[in-house]
Amino acid sequence: MNRYSRFLSTLYVLTSGLLAWTAVLQYRYGPLWAGLLFTAAGLVPTVAVVRESVIGDQERALAELAAGPRRPGERVADAIVHAEFGAACCERWWTSLGTDHDAACAHRAPRSSAA
Structure with missing residues (x-):
């Protein structure tokens, strides 16, 4: 977490505590x-x-991916897209938003399409 995220988390925890105290009073x-x-x-x-x-x-995962090995001349954005395409297990999974698999796919179990 960076400083901004820590500040927001602290603010959220403080707000949650004050709302809990107000709930107790109510x-x-x-x-x-x-x-x-x-x-x-x-x-x-x-x-x-x-x-x-x-x-x-x-x-953090994005920073690790950007620091990882890339092909010569490949930009960080290209490496990210390449990794995302590699995560798709088959063509039907990709086109059906993660609900179906090809008959030859080894991951026949449905995978989540949540980004």
């Missing part, structure tokens, strides 16, 4: 529905912290 002194609402709102910054860590992992 459970004790306010209506139940407001306590439930603040509890649900307190989970949103937690998801954001996980998202920041995933983005950091992706940036």
